[in-house]
Amino acid sequence: MSELLLLQPVFKDRIWGGTLLKKEFNYNIPTNTTGECWAISAHPEGESIITNGKLKGMTLSKVYQDHPELFNHCESKTFPLLTKIIDAAQDLSVQVHPDDDYALKYTKDRGKTECWYVLDAVEGASMIFGHKAQTKEEFISLIEQGKWDELLIRREVKKGDFIYVPAGTIHALCKGTMVLETQQSSDTTYRLYDYDRTDALGNKRQLHIKESIDVTTIPHSDFCLMTxxxxxxxxxxxxxxxxxxxxxxxxxxxxxxxxxxxxxxxxxxxxxxxxxxxxxxxxxxxxxxxxxxxxxxxxxxxxxxxxxx
Structure with a gap:
């Protein structure tokens, strides 16, 4: 049976994407605003295909279901993790992900705890990570007033950094960064703020203010990594x-x-x-x-x- 499963990625066009996935990895990206490479995925929104051996042509989810012996008979009913490479040519929306309890109650998906290894970053690159509100009332008030600079915490990032992003953490990758993301296999994202930008048709993207307030950890607390x-x-x-x-x-x-x-x-x-x-x-x-x-x-x-x- 297969010792190694080689995988074909899935690419996602994003309003904030670019061409760095082609430049850095020689991927055949579909557009000049390709923001995400779903590199190892069994999620229904973008499934990897096996490209080698007897299982060639099968989706990862199908292999996971049919051949549990290849995955040490993992207890998870569905493939548990998802790996992406993200090219942030422009700022991503300010967003937050729910934990498993909230996600399972209100969606059919998992919660989403994730982490990033910074593959590349321009000089002076930054990200939004966390917020300054000490209470839920203060959090809501700053959102309602649109005082984003007072609310959000911005931090510098550089190549080689590792950032752990627990569910409930306000965050946004910003222009000029490329990361490898490891996450729970989930596509549940609540968008808090998107800079009032519009797509090619002049439409603003949907926000999820109530859900963001529901799931955000208040006050913010940094997670201490022990590398x-x-x-x-x-x-x-x-x-x-x-x-x-x-x-x-x-x-x-x-x-x-x-x-x-x-x-x-x-x-x-x-x-x-x-x-x-x-x-x-x-x-x-x-x-x-x-x-x-x-x-x-x-x-x-x-x-x-x-x-x-």
Whole structure:
């Protein structure tokens, strides 16, 4: 059975998107405002297709349902995670995601806790992360008055940063950043503010003020990350976060490493090239090392973002 599943991404046009996905990864993007690459997805809004082996042509959701042995018989009824690459050529809307309890009550989707590894950022790039309101009443008042500069917290970002975004966190990627996003498999987003911009037809995008107020954590609290760096020969493993939603790591491979395997790993190659279990991988490829692989063998000079449960 398949040790590796290679995946074909799905691309999404966005009002704030650009062409960096083509420039950086040589993807055949559909438009000049392509904002998202859904790299590893079994979500019905954009499913990855297997491109290798006996399962070639099948959707990831179908493989997950039909072959639980490849996913260590994961208890989740649907594939639990979603990996994206986001090109923010313009500012994204100020938004917030619900937790599982709220999402399951009001939608048919999961909640959405996510995290970002910053692949690129122009000098002076920033993001919106959090708010200054101390009470719900103050939060609502600043929204109603449109005092966004008083409400929102803006922070600088640079290439190599890692940002953890729990459900309930007000946030927005801003112009000139590209990130790899690991998230719960969900497409539930509540848009709080969109700069009053309009689409090609002159229409403003829908806002979700009530839902945003319902789910936002008040007051905002930063999450303290305990990054762990482990050197194995010339190779480096950086563990950014590990909790009930996901574990996310960066593997910097400089020669060869081998280790036993009992789980499935979600892998995005972000730099270089090499071999994973004797399969050639290059920058921009996305794959799953399934639990059918009893060992993981990495060789070459490349870097990946790896996530797992």
């Amino acid at each position: 762990k760096v482990t050197q194995i020969g010339k190779n480096v493993n950086t563990k950014f976060v590990s909790n009930q939603f996901f574990t996310v790591e960066k593997w910097d491979i400089q020669d060869y490493i081998q280790f036993p395997n009992t789980r499935f790993y979600i892998i995005s190659v972000i730099e270089g090239e090499g071999l994973i279990n004797l399969t050639k991988v290059t920058k921009g490829m996305h794959l799953i090392i399934t639990s059918a692989a009893k060992e993981v063998k990495l060789e070459g000079k490349f870097s990946v973002i790896a996530s797992y449960l």
